[in-house]
Amino acid sequence: MTQTDIEKGAAAASPYVPKMARIVAADQMTETERFFRLEMEGEPLAYEPGQFVGVTVFGVGESPISICSSPTQGERIELTIRSVGLVTGALRTFEAGDRLGIRGPFGNGFDTGAMKGQDVLFVAGGLGLAPTRSLIRYVLDKREDFGKVTILAGAREPNLLLFREEIAEWVERSDADTLVTVNQPDKDWKGNVGVITRLFKQVEIDPARTCAVIVGPPVMFKFAVLEALAAGVPEHRIICSLERHMKCGVGKCGHCQIRGVYVCRDGPVFTYEQVKRLREGI
Amino acid sequence: MLPQVLKTSDLGAWVEALMAESRVAAPVLKETNVSDPTDLKFGWQYVPDPADVRLDYTVTVLGPKKFLWPPRQKLVRYNLGAGAEPEAIIDHEPHVLLGVHPCDITAIATLDAAFAKDVPDPHYLARRSDTAIIGLDCGAPCDESSFCLDMGSLYPESGFDVMLTPLGDAYFVEVATQLGEALVEAAVVRPATKQDMEAHQAFAEEKRSDFHYKLPYELKYLPEILDASYDSLVWEAIARQCFSCGSCNIACPTCYCFDVYDEVEVDLSKGCRVRRYDSCQLDPFAEVAGGENFRQERASRLRHRMFRKGKYILEQTGRVGCVGCGRCERACVAGISIKDTYVQIAGSR
Numbered sequence: 330m331t332q333t334d335i336e337k338g339a340a341a342a343s344p345y346v347p348k349m350a351r352i353v354a355a356d357q358m359t360e361t362e363r364f365f366r367l368e369m370e371g372e373p374l375a376y377e378p379g380q381f382v383g384v385t386v387f388g389v390g391e392s393p394i395s396i397c398s399s400p401t402q403g404e405r406i407e408l409t410i411r412s413v414g415l416v417t418g419a420l421r422t423f424e425a426g427d428r429l430g431i432r433g434p435f436g437n438g439f440d441t442g443a444m445k446g447q448d449v450l451f452v453a454g455g456l457g458l459a460p461t462r463s464l465i466r467y468v469l470d471k472r473e474d475f476g477k478v479t480i481l482a483g484a485r486e487p488n489l490l491l492f493r494e495e496i497a498e499w500v501e502r503s504d505a506d507t508l509v510t511v512n513q514p515d516k517d518w519k520g521n522v523g524v525i526t527r528l529f530k531q532v533e534i535d536p537a538r539t540c541a542v543i544v545g546p547p548v549m550f551k552f553a554v555l556e557a558l559a560a561g562v563p564e565h566r567i568i569c570s571l572e573r574h575m576k577c578g579v580g581k582c583g584h585c586q587i588r589g590v591y592v593c594r595d596g597p598v599f600t601y602e603q604v605k606r607l608r609e610g611i
Numbered sequence: 612m613l614p615q616v617l618k619t620s621d622l623g624a625w626v627e628a629l630m631a632e633s634r635v636a637a638p639v640l641k642e643t644n645v646s647d648p649t650d651l652k653f654g655w656q657y658v659p660d661p662a663d664v665r666l667d668y669t670v671t672v673l674g675p676k677k678f679l680w681p682p683r684q685k686l687v688r689y690n691l692g693a694g695a696e697p698e699a700i701i702d703h704e705p706h707v708l709l710g711v712h713p714c715d716i717t718a719i720a721t722l723d724a725a726f727a728k729d730v731p732d733p734h735y736l737a738r739r740s741d742t743a744i745i746g747l748d749c750g751a752p753c754d755e756s757s758f759c760l761d762m763g764s765l766y767p768e769s770g771f772d773v774m775l776t777p778l779g780d781a782y783f784v785e786v787a788t789q790l791g792e793a794l795v796e797a798a799v800v801r802p803a804t805k806q807d808m809e810a811h812q813a814f815a816e817e818k819r820s821d822f823h824y825k826l827p828y829e830l831k832y833l834p835e836i837l838d839a840s841y842d843s844l845v846w847e848a849i850a851r852q853c854f855s856c857g858s859c860n861i862a863c864p865t866c867y868c869f870d871v872y873d874e875v876e877v878d879l880s881k882g883c884r885v886r887r888y889d890s891c892q893l894d895p896f897a898e899v900a901g902g903e904n905f906r907q908e909r910a911s912r913l914r915h916r917m918f919r920k921g922k923y924i925l926e927q928t929g930r931v932g933c934v935g936c937g938r939c940e941r942a943c944v945a946g947i948s949i950k951d952t953y954v955q956i957a958g959s960r
């Protein structure tokens with residue numbers, strides 16, 4: 330480390346200062362999840378599917394949140410936020426016209442280049458649909474770049490299912506197979522019932538050319554990986570997005586560290602092959 | 612600049628001259644009423660009076676890290692209400708750290724690398740580039756807890772502006788940078804003579820014979836030895852004693868993990884984002900929403916610290932994560948020793 334390295338760094342802009350964004354649409358999707366569409370007040374955000382941002386509620390704090398839109402949709406970014414605590418709870422009252430702070434984008438995002446020409450199987454449970462949706466939208470918008478597209482989505486109950494209308498549109502599409510299941514149906518539910526892994530029986534997987542993108546709560550993740558492996562999908566083409574405690578997003582604060590890896594910088598997207606080697610990964 | 616000599620009796624005048632230019636931090640005596648002189652407790656602080664400087668100190672409870680990276684640091688300020696207009700708070704002024712031992716010089720180099728790499732952190736680096744470091748060489752180990760020789764921190768080649776070597780009633784003064792030259796210009800020094808140089812050499816030779824290796828292997832093998840120990844029950848065995856209090860992290864000169872939170876002024880007109888030291892030994896450190904905690908077991912947290920110090924930081928920054936200062940062991944109520952741990956895992960396969 331030379332003095333000049335230190336000086337160069339001292340003059341750099343602080344990575345901790347949020348940029349301002351305005352909410353252009355807000356929608357209470359479920360009891361606990363709120364959807365936001367944001368417009369940056371300065372430069373639009375350049376991002377990849379699978380990346381995340383730090384969302385600031387001024388006076389309250391900041392939380393890492395996945396971008397759930399795709400860059401193919403234009404300059405606005407979309408977020409789906411589950412209210413679980415201080416920051417995410419405060420966001421429940423935010424409406425169109427309100428302003429937030431945004432840092433990022435952070436993380437590696439999905440390797441869309443490596444998926445090109447492949448079949449893509451999405452397995453998204455619960456809130457896992459938020460980060461997955463960024464890639465689903467991307468793949469559907471660049472449909473000719475990919476092989477067969479299969480979307481498996483699951484929720485505990487029908488009223489907890491995110492992006493219901495959009496999923497209905499995906500179901501209608503002839504160039505993608507979309508299956509939805511809930512663990513506990515209500516009286517109006519006409520679709521599949523049971524855990525998401527049951528849907529594997531209904532789809533055909535060509536293991537030689539399939540990328541399985543699996544995002545959801547840890548238990549779901551484990552069983553879905555098992556199904557993908559059973560179908561013959563190799564470990565390096567099973568892809569997931571990890572959640573960790575994060576405070577900085579730039580590889581400094583140490584909170585997101587799994588052994589030698591910083592999830593905020595080296596992830597949050599990893600292959601199962603990588604996660605397995607991390608040991609503390611799942 | 613060729614080596615100079617500063618008489619011990621002229622140190623006070625030099626400190627006073629330095630204090631006229633900027634603040635000077637140095638070790639001072641914190642606790643005096645002890646029966647055994649080796650129990651004297653020294654601490655780093657901004658010097659109120661040149662007479663308080665104690666360059667005869669053995670080891671300080673905490674290192675000089677706090678001058679570069681305060682325990683609590685404001686990062687961003689913003690308005691509450693219509694326009695938040697967040698802006699960075701980069702708070703620094705020139706200061707001198709006087710009497711930094713080799714282990715702490717090495718520790719600062721680790722922090723420098725960590726905060727400069729990838730995304731630079733100007734909140735640290737601005738303070739760092741405004742910091743002059745006057746090193747002070749050690750002639751003998753501070754105590755049983757230290758293992759700086761093993762960790763390669765006993766002979767720093769850079770990271771200081773001036774290096775002082777105590778030679779009886781004088782200091783041998785070596786200048787490493789231009790800034791160092793300017794500092795030494797404020798002192799009453801004379802060029803080192805042949806005898807001074809011989810005395811300096813003799814000090815170095817005695818130093819070499821006074822320090823002994825405490826690990827049964829070379830530092831370069833430590834990352835691999837740690838890897839081999841990953842599944843060992845040794846972590847659970849050591850963790851039985853651990854209280855997960857985090858004192859080890861607080862005492863460590865290379866720990867740089869932090870927590871971030873927001874604060875609001877009483878009149879609700881402004882807020883700021885603050886970071887403070889955090890500890891990987893505390894239970895919520897790796898917890899996420901939904902209560903999932905990926906290092907729930909105390910043993911896995913203890914192992915994480917030992918791996919971070921011996922392997923991860925080295926791999927990330929190219930600098931040692933542990934400088935062998937022994938502070939974590941001295942701070943630990945349970946007497947957990949990183950040195951003994953690194954010895955104990957040597958046999959793991």
Ligand SMILES: Cc1cc2nc3c(=O)[nH]c(=O)nc-3n(C[C@H](O)[C@H](O)[C@H](O)COP(=O)(O)OP(=O)(O)OC[C@H]3O[C@@H](n4cnc5c(N)ncnc54)[C@H](O)[C@@H]3O)c2cc1C
Nearest residue numbers: 392393394395410411414415416417573574575898899900
């Ligand atoms: C890469 C990434 C992407 C995420 N994407 C989304 C998303 O799209 N939608 C969504 O609703 N949530 C997402 N989360 C989770 C979200 O960040 C946490 O729920 C949020 O930070 C909780 O903050 P809070 O202030 O509301 O809760 P708090 O009151 O601070 O705490 C509530 C709980 O959340 C945990 N938590 C607190 N801070 C963090 C943090 N910085 N990182 C992780 N967990 C934390 C606490 O340990 C506690 O268990 C994501 C997390 C990560 C790491």
Ligand code: SF4
Nearest residue numbers: 853854856857859943
């Ligand atoms: S100081 Fe000792 S008891 Fe406390 S967390 Fe560290 S190792 Fe455990």
Ligand code: SF4
Nearest residue numbers: 863933934936937939
């Ligand atoms: S881990 Fe312990 S011995 Fe190593 S630098 Fe930190 S306090 Fe010193």
Ligand code: FES
Nearest residue numbers: 578581582583593
């Ligand atoms: S979030 Fe701080 S290091 Fe990853």
